[in-house]
Amino acid sequence: MQTAILAVTLAVLTIIGFYMGRSRSVSVAAGNLRRLHSLPGYYGYYVALWCGIPAFAVLATWLSLETTIVETLVIASLPETTQALPESRLNLLINDIRNLASGNIVSREVDPELQAAAERYQSLRQTGFLAAAAVTLSLAIAGLAWGRRLIGPGLKARNQVETVVRVFLIVSSTIAILTTIGIVLSLLFEAIRFFALVSPLEFLFGLKWSPQTALRADQVGSSGLFGAIPLFSGTLLISFIAMCVAGPAGLLSAVYMSEYAHPRMRAVAKPILEILAGIPTVVYGFFAALTVAPFFRNTGAGVGLEISSESALAAGVVMGIMIIPFVSSISDDVITAVPQAMREGSYGLGATRSETIRQVIIPAALPGIVGGFLLAMSRAIGETMIVVMAAGLAANLTVNPFEAVTTVTVQIVTLLIGDQEFDSAKTLAAFALGLMLFCVTLCLNVIALHVVNKYREQYE
Amino acid sequence: MADSTPQAMPQEAAPISEPPPAAEPLKTSTDSGNGAVKFASRKVCVYYGEKQALFDVDLDVLKNKVTALIGPSGCGKSTYLRCLNRMNDTIPICRVTGEISLDGVDIHSKAVDVVHLRARVGMVFQKPNPFPKSIYDNIAYGPRIHGIASSKGELDDIVQSSLEKAGLLKEVHDRLQEPGTGLSGGQQQRLCIARAVAVEPEVILMDEPCSALDPIATARIEELIDELRENYTIVIVTHSMQQAARVSQRTGFFHLGELVEFGETEQIFTNPQDERTQGYITGRFG
């Protein structure tokens, strides 16, 4: 709340800066605006930038570092015995101090020491905020005054403002790269910590997955097994089922839409596919878990087949339905990219439509279609909600679609939902799985995009 | 048919590089007589949506003759050509009225199947459009879909002879399995002609077959057209008057969707009856 007020104050100052700069430039021009290098508005922006940028930069820095700094100081003030606690216990303690300071329920007895720490935490935060407010406000005012002073007829305000805009544009274009780097580094960093605990060979080739580790050394059983093969096989099984549904349905519907459908038919069918594409995955998950899975189980029971209520089949089929529009739209793209001359050449020889499609258009579009299928596959592999809701948790190594299997994404979610200390192999395993997922989908995407682009160039 | 070829060939080869001899086409025309009309069209109109593109075209295509359709671009000559094998059916907004008969049977009647029609009336397009398959498969495509060859050997024969007829065999006989798209433009167009010939059509329609080719390749195709005339009826659309004069025996001049004048090539080029034809031929517009 306090921060919001501070931010709004800064924003108001910035706006004031704009008007001050503008009126200043008009008065400097003394009635003849042509004396100015730039339009008065640019002088306004110039002052506003001087006022806003440094202040907001300091504010953002403070906000991102506040927690770390305050917590370090609070820990430093704790008795040495407490400081010597292992990291995980210390984290819990800090959590309690934080909760106590903000008036929430605390997980332990409130002793004077904790109370003192909480008060200290609160006061540090308050001091910190006041300091930050003082610094940012004075920076804003100083910037305002400085910017205003610089205004003169010779000041190239427009060029300077435009330089700032350009820098903003360049920075925003690098966000994509920063995101990728962020993903790779965060996954890699945690995965390396995981591989220090569990050998990569065991992870990649182990056949048993049971990540429950004992909390205390004296507990029996559950030492934690991290062989990810059952997860990979489960993921592939479900993705394969999904592709068996989405591949033919998507391709054939694209063919029908682009080669046969009457415009009126297209006007109906296209939105249907678009709606299918726009439905959130959680809705598909709901559908899979509460409608399709029971339906399959009951049907199976009716014909004497035992189908698990978390069968790979249900999750795979629903995932397939979800990907139909994806396959169909990519196939549609590549099919329409096949030059009309190919079709004419074939019709001119007396081929029927289906002969033309099967023997000329689809072979010609094949690279594009394959690329599209790879993209769809990568999407199926990375899909989370459907499998979280409809697939199982038990890591079965099976290819039977009627049994429950688990997937990489399901395990990532299960391992990370709920409170957990951040250095157990169990938690870190999620990042190792995430790294695998990222690498596999990235490879599929790169190959697919390359194939599709190559294909497009061929007909351009 | 086979025995007429050797006699015809040397005579017909001559006009390719020189202007057509005056008497020859006339004579051939009278020889073929009235009974040899392949295509007869009466009052053919074509509409693209609201817009009328062809107005009451009456035109007879004679058997084993090359009929050229000339005229400025957008005059409807290609549209007319595409009526002859009902290629316009593939354009949803296109509507054709009037009567076109092939060997006396209306091609729009129920009795005529469009697939069958197109097998009998082949087509070669403006831009060479070989399929992205091997040379062999390009040519085998038609016979395969139509079930013309009953064995692999027969299919091989058809491919060989079609390539031979299109004058391409010598150039490609050792790389039949290579993609057809790897050939040069002129070779690709001859491949497309071979592809059309492989279905053993009675008529071959050619829609400006040389417009995307260089002069040497063009000369080669023109030669080929003249050779093919012995066994096929050919209708060719061209915007090059010289080409029409070189390869055709009969010429129709289209202007703004109307067939302005139609007759012996010789007569059209030397003694046009309509002043629009005259204007076009002498280069006053077009």
Next chain:
Amino acid sequence: MSNAVATDVQVAPNMNGSPRNASEAVAKSLKRRYAAEKRFRAYGLVAIIFAALCLAILLVTIVGKGYSAFTQTMIRLDITLYPQDIDPDGTRDPDVLSTANYQKLVKQAVQDLFPEVTNRRERRHLQEIISPGATYHIRDAVLEDTSLIGQRLVIEVPVSDDLDQFNKGFISGDVPEVERRVSDKQIAWFNRLKDRGVIISTFNTTLFTAGDSREPELAGIWGAVVGSFFTMAVTLLLSFPLAVGAAVYLEEFAPKNRWTDLIEVNINNLAAVPSIVFGLLGLAVFINFFGLPRSAPVVGGMVLALMTLPTIIIAARAALKAVPPSIREGAFGIGASPIQVVTHHVLPLAMPGILTGTIIGMAQALGETAPLLMIGMVAFIVDIPGGPLDPSTVLPVQIYLWSDAPERAFEERASAAIMVLLGFLIMMNAIAVVLRKRFERRW
């Protein structure tokens, strides 16, 4: 050349000599080929019908499961608000009023419905027909109007979720007693209450005004809707300027070099990275490294912003590309600076396209669940969040939580929440379609 052809014609005389053979072969094949044609066409049609059918079944089951959530079975209770129970000192102090023992009053009122039930166990069993939330209804009524104290109050309170389901017909009395969640006795009581006319069905306002709850009849989506709103606000504030900035730079200013190629490859790849990976990024960077609060819309918004950036950038670039170069040349011609050309001419013309792309990206973000699970927005949160830093959940996560819950009544509410979510999405997409139609320009 011509001689070669001539000889060839002689080599294969049967082919040229018998065009009729080919023609006959074609005629013979026609029947088979048209059958194949019909079959193939049917495959395509079947594929489309399959997709349409899936959509229809999906929507029908969701509406079928969820429409009943919009009504709530209530019971009309006759409660006497004894002052000694609520406000013994007569101070009318809100603190006293809000902590008074309304439960006792409710219990009494329920007991009064069936005075003949005396057995202790049965009496407790009887109390279970009322939702534990009934006390809040009475408290709220008292707080709103203190003059009610000491009077008789006729008030409608929700029945328990199991009886609600029974009343809606989802729990059948024909099933053996052990297999259902309502006992024969409760059904008998309920039916007698029904005969007395105190059972009524009302529109379920709780669903739209309350936060989450352990009790289905007290749970609502408002908390999740507000959480979604804050999350979307953060996403929009971050992704829109950044995406437009990136698109403008790449389309209008960037030199064609390795660096911009790299950016482009990155954007395309990010668009295809599984959403859950963005969640891992958010967990590792925003929460663990920068120490931002878990479960907060601000973190969710940042993660979703990174996720939607590629979508918006790609759409914005397409929109910028569609502005013809002549507009730029015209503006340059009268001496505008590159930035002026972009801000005064190109951007306004491209804006409808950019906005359409943004709305579609936001619709995607609104339906996204997986990355938010990673950053703790899956916690059970009763309070309505008051700002983007408060712990909260979002609509899709609420759906996920409810569909996991064992009570049948939560399944019904999850369906209702899906309807609401789909409603929002349809609205957003409709706006995008209208924008596109309205401002579509052919240059």
